[in-house]
Amino acid sequence: MKLDKKDISVLLEMQEMTLEVEGLQKRLEETAQELGLAKGRKAIHREEAVLQKREEALARAKRDLKGVTQDVHSLQQQIESEERKREEFGASDFRRLQQFEEEMVAIRAKKEEVEKSQGDKTIQVENLEKSVRELHLKHSETREKIEEREERFRAKSKKTGEKVESLRAKVKELTLGLSDNKGERFLDMATRAGGVAIAAVERVDLPHEDNLQEGNFCTACQAIVPVSVLEALDGGETAICTHCRRVLIIV
Ligand SMILES: [Zn+2]
DSSP: OOOOOOHHHHHHHHHHHHHHOOOOOHHHHHHHHTTHHHHHHHHHHHHHHHHHHHHHHHHHHHHHHHHHHHHHHHHHHHHHHHHHTTSSSTOOOHHHHHHHHHHHHHHHHHHHHHHHHHHHHHHHHHHHHHHHHHHHHHHHHHHHHHHHHHHHHHHHHHHHHHHHHHHHHHHHHHHHHTTTHHHHHHHHHHHHHHTOEEEEEEEEOOOOOGGGGGGGETTTOOOOOOOOHHHHHHOOOOOEOTTTEEEEEEE
């Protein structure tokens, strides 16, 4: 690829812009990490799962409570109806009366047992209701916090996107201004070379003049640039780094 001074200056401008695009995208990714967006989403899902389980436990406890409450009610009805029957007995029927009293003791004991269970279930339902309320509150706080962060990220992402779009448009415009597809070829090269297709030669002054070769490096790959390449560059020719194949320039 034959490049003149004007080509190189345009390509350097393109390189700066493509590197800026890369930098902007990297910063956006870093922002997402700093804001803990992925972690935040996970926290929301975790809390939702806990909340759902707790709500299911509450629904079960409420069903159980309803069941024992019905049991208490029907035992109470049974007691009342037995007591009405008792009034029909004659006081003289001692055996029957005794049997009746024994049955009543058993029913009352059963009712007491069910009432105790009803008390336990009531406490359980109250505790679960309290816990569900607290979890809802905590969850809405988490959501609010994460959504606020996501909103901030969306705003930044939009701004970055607009900047990237405008830089890409400028790169495209510069590409069209270059002959022989130089722009496209440069962009291909840059993609393969981590964004840097054009590298400056770093001249280092060494005490021994005859050691000049060791004093010139490609700034992209740090390889030594031979004197012959330097001379070609000084003579206005295009040169490529023998190590990394980037276009070399003298600045
Ligand atoms: Zn190199």
